[in-house]
Amino acid sequence: MKLNVDALRYLSKDDFRVLTAVEMGMRNHEIVPSELVDRIASLKHGGTYKVLKNLLKHKLLHHDSSKYDGFRLTYLGYDFLAIKTLVNRGVFVSVGRQIGVGKESDIFEVATEDGTVLAMKLHRLGRVSFRAVKSKRDYLRHRSSFSWLYLSRLAAVKEFAFMKALEEHGFPVPNAVDCNRHCVIMSLVQGYPLVQVKQLQNPEMVFERIIGLVIRLAEHGLIHCDFNEFNIMIDDDEKVTMIDFPQMVSVDHRNAQMYFDRDVECVFKFFLKRFNLSFQEIPDDIDDAEGDMDESGRPCFSSIAKGSGFLDKDLAASGFTRKDQEDIEKFIEGGVEKDADSGDEENEDGGLASELNESDISGVESLHLVEQPTLNCDAEGRVEESEQKTEAGLTNGPETQDASDEEEDNETMIRKDAELTKRLRNQKRRVIASVRGGRKNLASRNTYKDKGGSSSHNSKIQKQLSSW
Ligand code: ADP
Ligand code: MG
Numbered sequence: 001m002k003l004n005v006d007a008l009r010y011l012s013k014d015d016f017r018v019l020t021a022v023e024m025g026m027r028n029h030e031i032v033p034s035e036l037v038d039r040i041a042s043l044k045h046g047g048t049y050k051v052l053k054n055l056l057k058h059k060l061l062h063h064d065s066s067k068y069d070g071f072r073l074t075y076l077g078y079d080f081l082a083i084k085t086l087v088n089r090g091v092f093v094s095v096g097r098q099i100g101v102g103k104e105s106d107i108f109e110v111a112t113e114d115g116t117v118l119a120m121k122l123h124r125l126g127r128v129s130f131r132a133v134k135s136k137r138d139y140l141r142h143r144s145s146f147s148w149l150y151l152s153r154l155a156a157v158k159e160f161a162f163m164k165a166l167e168e169h170g171f172p173v174p175n176a177v178d179c180n181r182h183c184v185i186m187s188l189v190q191g192y193p194l195v196q197v198k199q200l201q202n203p204e205m206v207f208e209r210i211i212g213l214v215i216r217l218a219e220h221g222l223i224h225c226d227f228n229e230f231n232i233m234i235d236d237d238e239k240v241t242m243i244d245f246p247q248m249v250s251v252d253h254r255n256a257q258m259y260f261d262r263d264v265e266c267v268f269k270f271f272l273k274r275f276n277l278s279f280q281e282i283p284d285d286i287d288d289a290e291g292d293m294d295e296s297g298r299p300c301f302s303s304i305a306k307g308s309g310f311l312d313k314d315l316a317a318s319g320f321t322r323k324d325q326e327d328i329e330k331f332i333e334g335g336v337e338k339d340a341d342s343g344d345e346e347n348e349d350g351g352l353a354s355e356l357n358e359s360d361i362s363g364v365e366s367l368h369l370v371e372q373p374t375l376n377c378d379a380e381g382r383v384e385e386s387e388q389k390t391e392a393g394l395t396n397g398p399e400t401q402d403a404s405d406e407e408e409d410n411e412t413m414i415r416k417d418a419e420l421t422k423r424l425r426n427q428k429r430r431v432i433a434s435v436r437g438g439r440k441n442l443a444s445r446n447t448y449k450d451k452g453g454s455s456s457h458n459s460k461i462q463k464q465l466s467s468w
Contacts, residue, residue: 003079003108003122005095007058011080017041018051019060019081022071026149031070078149079122082183091178091185092118099188102230102244104155109188119174119189121159123152123182123246125331152182154328155246160184161318162245168314169220171213172241189243191235194270195228201238203275207267209240214263215299221251227263229270246328251301253329260301268298 011019021040025032038048052071055061060077064070073081086092092110099119100107110120126148160179163186167173175187200206210232217224224231224242231244249259271277294300316322 003076003095003098003106005080005083007060008080008084011058014041014043014047014051015055016081016084017043018048019055019073019077022055022061022073022077023081026072029070031064031067031072033068033070037071073149075122075124075149078152078182082122082181083120085180086178086183086185089178089180092120095120104246110185117188118177119186121156121184121186123155123159123184124148125151125155149182151328151331154324154331156180156182156184157324158248158315158320158328159245161315161320162248164318165314166245171216172239173245174241174243189233189235189241191233191239191241193230194232194234195230197234198274200234200275203271203277206234206238206240207271207275207277210267211264211299213240213242214260214267218251218260218301223249223251223253223256223259224263225249225259228266229274249329257301261298264298268296 018037018041021037022032024040025036029036034049034052037052041048043051052061055077056063058076059074060080061071062074064072083095090113092112094111096109096111096117098106098108102121104123104125106122106124108120108122109117111117156179160176163173163176163184167176174189177185177187179185214224214227224245225247226244227242231242233241233243235241249256251260253259
């Protein structure tokens with residue numbers, strides 16, 4: 001989707017106030033009645049309808065009069081609210097070119113005040129593809145446009161939380177800078193998606209790094225679930241960075257085995273097809289007494305046991321709750337319209353519906369609508385911060401975590417962790433040895449390390465435009 005931020009410079013305080021009022025109304029209305037928008041916005045001098053017309057003209061709202069006269073946010077309207085909030089926070093000052101179109105997102109460059117270029121990912125769940133086609137088609141039929149906003153926001157919160165936690169645990173991921181609504185700001189990865197890479201100086205080493213990441217994630221109780229050549233970035237030094245985390249699950253997930261195997265399979269298949277890396281039977285002199293590899297040398301999920309604990313604690317700290325995880329999993333797996341609808345923000349009659357009574361409308365003042373600053377843009381479309389740094393909009397704070405979830409038997413956890421780490425290390429060693437098969441001396445298996453930061457291989461990656 002094209003993102004033209006030019007209109008940002010023309011939008012007034014009142015425009016944003018009304019836009020935010022529609023967003024607020026969408027918490028319990030698929031289409032927000034015009035009168036409700038007017039009441040929530042309560043512009044000092046009236047004129048909501050004129051503002052609505054202006055917002056419609058800029059395609060920030062969609063008008064619907066099929067059942068009653070009302071409005072809903074478009075993705076562009078949601079984009080503007082998120083961008084404005086982040087600009088007001090001082091996270092970036094301008095929006096540049098589009099650098100990526102994902103399955104369910106658009107990625108743009110943004111620049112900070114000091115000229116640093118960052119990546120902005122705008123989640124667009126519901127746009128194109130879904131994993132389980134049939135259930136998703138069913139799912140689509142019942143989803144309101146608001147649900148997409150809600151799910152896109154969840155995806156962003158989740159992605160941000162995972163990126164931050166993974167970064168803190170030393171994984172090669174972009175630096176998570178900030179997040180608002182469906183928008184995540186992260187460092188720009190200098191490199192190309194693996195799918196665009198035709199030749200590697202050292203495919204075996206890159207393979208080791210990548211398969212090592214799948215195993216290391218499992219060591220931390222996690223499965224990526226979309227670990228493929230589109231979500232692995234490689235730079236000129238053949239350093240690997242993984243991206244795209246909204247679909248990650250815990251190793252406790254009921255389909256964990258399938259997701260883990262699928263991630264492993266994607267890597268094996270891709271390296272076989274693209275780099276002709278052959279995977280041989282486990283060499284005879286490799287002891288696989290623990291059974292942590294299958295005959296083809298792929299790591300076995302069953303030998304990984306349960307190693308979670310990582311998810312709940314670290315992620316809840318970043319504002320991503322267990323309920324958020326459940327909601328997003330329901331969406332990813334599909335077929336759960338009813339349950340997803342029970343989420344606070346989607347509740348048609350109850351829940352937050354009660355928030356939009358008269359007393360809450362007067363309470364809008366406390367939600368910073370009045371303090372909302374206006375964005376100023378210069379001639380090049382650079383968005384300038386105004387003096388006030390209040391947030392535009394009404395993002396929901398993190399839910400408090402169930403206290404009982406936090407109680408863990410630390411000693412058991414530590415022991416389990418140590419055992420798991422040991423087994424996985426063995427497993428990793430064997431996988432690598434198996435990949436190398438007869439081609440290399442098995443002594444080299446001991447040289448396996450996750451050399452994420454290494455720049456010893458000064459190879460030039462040859463890009464090709466993907467034919468996929
Ligand atoms: P989706 O979830 O829609 O698949 P991704 O996070 O995989 O979205 O991003 C889509 C594409 O955008 C990637 O394949 C990559 O080319 C580009 N991209 C995403 N994040 C970054 C980043 N931090 N730096 C550079 N490019 C990125
Ligand atoms: Mg992707």
